[in-house]
Amino acid sequence: MQNIRQITDDLYYVGASDRKLALFENVYPVPRGVSYNSYLLRDEKTVLFDTADSAVREQYFENVAAALDGRKLDYLVVNHMEPDHAALLADLLLRYPETTVVTTAKAAQMMEQFLGKQAARLQLVKEGDQLATGRHTLTFVMAPMVHWPEVMMTYDLTDKILFSADAFGTFGALNGNIFADEVNFDRDWLDDARRYYINIVGKYGVQVQNVLKKASALSINMICPLHGPIWRQDLAYFIGKHDTWSSYRPEEEGVLVIYGSIYGHTASAAEKMAAILASHGVKGIAMYDASHTDASQLVAECFRYSHIVLASSTYNAGIFTPIENLLHDLKAHSWQNRTVAIIENGTWAAQSGKAMRTILEEMKNITILGEDLSLKSAMKESQLQDLEFLANLIVANLTVSE
Ligand code: FEO
Numbered sequence: 001m002q003n004i005r006q007i008t009d010d011l012y013y014v015g016a017s018d019r020k021l022a023l024f025e026n027v028y029p030v031p032r033g034v035s036y037n038s039y040l041l042r043d044e045k046t047v048l049f050d051t052a053d054s055a056v057r058e059q060y061f062e063n064v065a066a067a068l069d070g071r072k073l074d075y076l077v078v079n080h081m082e083p084d085h086a087a088l089l090a091d092l093l094l095r096y097p098e099t100t101v102v103t104t105a106k107a108a109q110m111m112e113q114f115l116g117k118q119a120a121r122l123q124l125v126k127e128g129d130q131l132a133t134g135r136h137t138l139t140f141v142m143a144p145m146v147h148w149p150e151v152m153m154t155y156d157l158t159d160k161i162l163f164s165a166d167a168f169g170t171f172g173a174l175n176g177n178i179f180a181d182e183v184n185f186d187r188d189w190l191d192d193a194r195r196y197y198i199n200i201v202g203k204y205g206v207q208v209q210n211v212l213k214k215a216s217a218l219s220i221n222m223i224c225p226l227h228g229p230i231w232r233q234d235l236a237y238f239i240g241k242h243d244t245w246s247s248y249r250p251e252e253e254g255v256l257v258i259y260g261s262i263y264g265h266t267a268s269a270a271e272k273m274a275a276i277l278a279s280h281g282v283k284g285i286a287m288y289d290a291s292h293t294d295a296s297q298l299v300a301e302c303f304r305y306s307h308i309v310l311a312s313s314t315y316n317a318g319i320f321t322p323i324e325n326l327l328h329d330l331k332a333h334s335w336q337n338r339t340v341a342i343i344e345n346g347t348w349a350a351q352s353g354k355a356m357r358t359i360l361e362e363m364k365n366i367t368i369l370g371e372d373l374s375l376k377s378a379m380k381e382s383q384l385q386d387l388e389f390l391a392n393l394i395v396a397n398l399t400v401s402e
Pocket of ligand 1: 080
């Protein structure tokens with residue numbers, strides 16, 4: 001059954017959601033599913049914005065046919081060639097062979113890489129080019145490395161709608177409500193939006209800042225991303241979040257404690273640290289066992305908080321694997337501008353503190369507070385004052401503390 005939704009007088013949502021997928025990009029858990037958004041403009045010419053993932057093929061083509069309502073498809077705008085949006089491109093062109101594909105030169109090259117050939121009818125566009133479709137005029141905004149090099153966004157000059165590709169997207173299937181103002185975004189979606197942005201686009205903060213600058217020069221009534229809800233109200237809220245994330249500023253002044261603990265002794269010290277922080281009035285402390293939390297969530301949380309306590313057992317004369325993986329993941333995502341305190345543990349030769357420092361020092365603007373607290377197998381009463389001292393350093397360093 002077709003499941004199209006009308007967005008404006010002549011714009012339709014034709015995408016679909018997948019709730020069966022376990023791992024997006026075969027790496028990120030998506031317990032709330034994911035949507036593959038696509039939009040059809042029914043002007044004097046018909047224009048489809050991107051296709052979808054092969055997982056939603058049947059629903060997608062039913063939707064496109066329903067939205068076209070017997071008309072031919074004049075244009076397919078390919079804003080992004082990643083297969084979660086372009087997997088159905090070849091199939092679409094078989095069904096609608098008269099369609100002209102409008103995209104960047106780089107995307108056309110990728111089309112050849114993925115499909116073995118470029119579209120028969122191809123119109124290459126550059127920054128600022130325009131496409132008149134009748135009542136609407138579309139213009140193209142290049143967005144290289146947000147998060148692939150071929151990416152562009154399309155701006156509808158007539159209705160002031162930005163088709164933003166992956167930007168402003170989020171994990172999470174759409175639950176009937178396709179607009180962000182129809183859901184409690186802050187409560188139900190923000191964590192997934194952060195996890196999506198940080199893990200998929202987080203490395204490319206500079207490029208996102210460039211696009212945000214371009215977007216600020218446009219008058220935007222609506223943002224139509226390729227994943228998650230459409231934004232038609234309170235755009236500044238979500239744009240502001242992306243500005244924070246892409247400039248590597250902490251979203252919250254607060255403390256995140258992450259530990260990697262083999263038998264529980266390192267965990268015990270981390271718990272004690274959190275309790276001491278709380279006793280000093282620090283609120284909203286977050287704590288995770290790195291062995292039991294998906295890496296994508298840990299990375300997103302590290303982007304969220306200003307101060308991070310890292311506690312790790314020594315393992316193979318280095319860092320316990322989940323914490324070591326996290327640090328490499330953070331480095332790969334250009335994590336920076338944070339304050340860290342370190343707790344290490346080792347039964348015969350504690351090495352994890354030094355090894356954590358080495359990786360942290362390779363990152364930009366990471367401040368490590370004080371000396372590492374070094375445990376030998378388990379924390380002793382005599383070390384409480386050292387833990388207190390480290391906790392006090394964190395409290396003194398927080399700009400918001402009570
Ligand atoms: Fe949603 Fe970069 O693909």
